[in-house]
Amino acid sequence: MKKPLSISELKTLFHAGKFNDAYVDTLRKDSRKGVQQLIKAFERQKAEWMKLEKRFIEMTCYEQKAKEAGKKYIAGVDEAGRGPLAGPVVAAAVILPLNFKLLGLNDSKKLTRSERKQYFEIIKEKAISYEVSVITNNEIDHINILEATKKAMRLAITSLHIRPEHVLIDAVELSLKDITTESIIKGDQKSISIAAASILAKETRDVLMEELHEQYPEYGFIQHMGYGTKAHLENLAKYGASPVHRKSFAPVKKSMG
Incomplete structure (x- = not known):
């Protein structure tokens, strides 16, 4: 035996x-x-x-519905960084293949940094096409955060090397020439394409904020990624606004007197 x-x-x-x-x-x-x-x-x-x-x-229901309507290339779009007081807003667009499968894919904010980094690489490797765009804090101040977000999204979509036939967007209304669009509230929790875009945008922005932390360590960007935490507001009051702060945002204006 x-x-x-x-x-x-x-x-x-x-x-x-x-x-x-x-x-x-x-x-x-x-x-x-x-x-x-x-x-x-x-x-x-x-x-x-x-x-x-x-x-x-x-989370594939929106993609399946679009495919049943005859759409072959469906892009998901999301942004990261609308709320922070500093740094850019970043948008990503991604077209996933029909057989794409990544269990655990979800809103980037619900993933650990380690999970997000891992998924970031998988999405880039498996995507039919993806693109990330960045709008600086200076342009945000010039055209306002909503318009900057829309501009970043449009740029990401139009930069895809395959033109999408339908675009799923997280909570923002966009009109695109010859492309149908669908705005979905909390789309990063309801669509795999938007969730994938969320991860690309969030991870890209975090890396950019880590680089800005090296230039302006006194603000602690690496801890809060530019969001208006208590520590960030205290440092803002102490040191004033940096060149990467959004001067049109009220707490930053206040720090400038």
Whole structure:
């Protein structure tokens, strides 16, 4: 009779993703506590996986609807950085392939930085086309944040090397020549294309803010990415506005007297 694997060996197989339903069924008669714990861990993992599968399918509904209407290339668009007191606003547009699958894809703000970085690379690798655009704080002051956001979005869309036939946009109304558009409130939680764009925009902006932190460390951009936290407002009052602050935003105006 073949000697059963040790708990340590079974743990190695489990963490390597080698467990499946059939194999777990063969372990159920093994009364060892460690084996039963691994079976429970597998079942929890499977339940979570099924939950992510269901969530991902739900987030393809807007894309599926557009495809059923005859649209082949569907872009998702989102921005990062409308609210901060400093730095640029960044928009991203992305066209995902029909077979794209990335479980756990969600609003970038709900992911850890590590997850976002990982997804950022996967999306760039798998996308049919993607583009990121940046509008500086000076232009934001010149045309206002809403118009700057729309400009960034339009630039990202028109810079795609494949022209989209339909565009899903997170919460912003845009009119585009010969392209149908759909504005979706909380779209980064409802559409995989918008969620993917959210990750590209957010990660790009965070990297830019980290670079600005190197230039202006006294403001602590690396901690708050330019948002109006208590620490940021205190540093703004202490040091005044930097060249990358948005002078048209009330707290920055206040710091300038």
